[in-house]
Amino acid sequence: MREKKITPFYKHDHDELEVYFLKFKGLKTKDYSQAKEYFKKFSFGLQRHIVWEEEILFPLFEKKTGMDDCGPTMEMKSEHRQIGECLQALHKKVQRNDPDSGYEEQILWYFLKQHNYKEEHNLYPAIDERISSREQEKVFSLMQSLPQGD
Ligand SMILES: [Fe+2]
Numbered sequence: 787m788r789e790k791k792i793t794p795f796y797k798h799d800h801d802e803l804e805v806y807f808l809k810f811k812g813l814k815t816k817d818y819s820q821a822k823e824y825f826k827k828f829s830f831g832l833q834r835h836i837v838w839e840e841e842i843l844f845p846l847f848e849k850k851t852g853m854d855d856c857g858p859t860m861e862m863k864s865e866h867r868q869i870g871e872c873l874q875a876l877h878k879k880v881q882r883n884d885p886d887s888g889y890e891e892q893i894l895w896y897f898l899k900q901h902n903y904k905e906e907h908n909l910y911p912a913i914d915e916r917i918s919s920r921e922q923e924k925v926f927s928l929m930q931s932l933p934q935g936d
Pocket residue numbers: 836839862866901905
């Protein structure tokens with residue numbers, strides 16, 4: 787089931803998160819409690835994805851290239867902070883069951899889409915080029931070993 791390469795696996799996770807986000811958007815004016823379930827899946831999944839990248843994937847790239855304080859992972863990490871702030875703002879609306887969150891959704895989506903594009907087209911392929919299949923296996927087993935709380 788699991789794809790061995792980093793790029794398709796992480797891209798698939800981006801796509802799955804997009805589905806949850808769109809379901810939330812589509813349902814929020816029809817059935818807010820159902821929409822909220824999708825928001826939770828989206829929010830938990832996005833935070834888990836960022837932890838996978840920052841704790842496992844990026845350190846590996848930094849070790850391989852020696853680019854730990856000037857390279858693309860620095861930029862991606864700073865975008866994660868920005869995305870996290872947008873997610874927080876949307877979360878506040880969701881906590882109040884307030885469907886009037888179009889502005890927060892738009893900003894979050896704008897940052898997230900650009901960020902995902904850069905990872906899928908630059909960073910992930912650069913990681914795939916540099917790591918062995920043993921290292922790939924290690925990435926996936928470390929991802930499984932991280933706590934699954936929410
Ligand atoms: Fe990321």
